[in-house]
Amino acid sequence: MIRKENFSIGVLTSGGDSPGMNACIRAVTRSAISNGWKVYGIYRGYEGLINDDIRPLTTESVSNTIQRGGTILKTSRSKDFMTAEGRKKAYDNLCSHGIDALIVIGGNGSLTGAQQFASEYDVPIIGLPGTIDNDLYGTDSTIGYDSALNTIVECVDKIRDTASSHNRIFFVEVMGRDAGFLAQNSAIAAGAEAAIIPEDQTDVDQLAQFIGRGVRKSKNSSIVIVSEAQKDGVGGAMYYADRVRNEYPDYDVRVTILGYLQRGGKPSAFDRILASRLGYASIEALKEGQRNVMIGIANDEIVYVPITRAVKKDKPIDRELISVLSVLSI
């Protein structure tokens, strides 16, 4: 149990910004301060740690931020932190500010960096899952995923107006890198006709399967949500749209790539609550002496997952979701 009076923590956001990161920074800051700890904001992720862009945070620093998307601490994908020299500078800067522990809010790459750092230097690190991709093992949801999902569904509802007015097939490409959580669940929530996700890649040609189901015979338009994962060097939506144009020229095809629209915007209430719970739990975890764990939520309970386990890129997608979509989209 940590009881040090003048304990100091640093908090940073890293990798892609996600809605709810500010709510999480706020929760970390205020929970730490309520224990009498000092809090440092580290700006631009690991870049700021290496370049000493580190400033104290107060309760006021995080006022009026819970509702804002993006990250007030700014973020980066740091190449320098991938080098031993960069990590040494980062460690020296932590020491010069007297920072005793680090809270890293980010996705897979950011937590992998945290793990590497923790294996080289004696710094307790707590990881908090901040990414719209929802691809970290051990947590049911990551901060930002629910907001992005809601944004996608809102956009697809609008696209459907045009799809049905013109009898068109729309391929809507969504983010998620090589994970299909956003694609699969937005397809269910928006009533799409199909989702094409990396986790469901088999020898079966997903396009032929979709066309073969005769969707166009019973419906006059269709929406297919495609994960952004690249196929033959192009994004999923372009790849499948080009194939339809070549192989099924009778169909009128359009593509919408939602891009950064889906990463920005206000966090949903779900994400604000998740971020607040996880941020608060990160300080409780440090008090318990936890280190090098990611804090997640499983079945509505706070869980500690070794960072090494969280970043293995093997979070399974519930196969039942695939059945739900295919049955409900007939």
Ligand code: F6P
């Ligand atoms: O990890 C979040 C994410 O938005 C992915 O879904 C996407 O592939 C990637 O970041 C894009 O990263 P960047 O904005 O650095 O190009």
